[in-house]
Amino acid sequence: MPIFIMIFAVLGPIAGVLVGRIWERDRWRQRLLEKAGFLEDQPRGLGRPTPAESDSVHHALEAMAVEIERIGEGQRFLTRVLAEREQRDVRHMSSPIPGSMRSPVPPAS
Numbered sequence: 001m002p003i004f005i006m007i008f009a010v011l012g013p014i015a016g017v018l019v020g021r022i023w024e025r026d027r028w029r030q031r032l033l034e035k036a037g038f039l040e041d042q043p044r045g046l047g048r049p050t051p052a053e054s055d056s057v058h059h060a061l062e063a064m065a066v067e068i069e070r071i072g073e074g075q076r077f078l079t080r081v082l083a084e085r086e087q088r089d090v091r092h093m094s095s096p097i098p099g100s101m102r103s104p105v106p107p108a109s
């Protein structure tokens with residue numbers, strides 16, 4: 001008798017029992033919740049927002065938009081400052097000889 005048939009003969013009933021117990025436990029839990037009144041037939045939908053809720057959401061969105069705009073302004077400012085600094089460093093640090101630097105202060109005579 002091949003080994004896989006023996007394995008199936010031993011493990012098949014065990015797996016069937018486990019699956020059956022899980023299924024029965026789920027059915028028992030559903031019946032218990034229905035009997036207690038915790039399960040509804042139809043899920044409740046969301047109602048229409050009241051004007052006060054609508055206004056509060058509108059104000060929150062406006063506040064977020066203002067803060068996001070401030071973040072964008074800060075990023076643009078920082079990008080401009082870094083670009084100007086890089087251009088300034090390139091102009092002052094250029095040297096005709098690779099690897100050497102030209103001093104911004106002339107030598108004393």
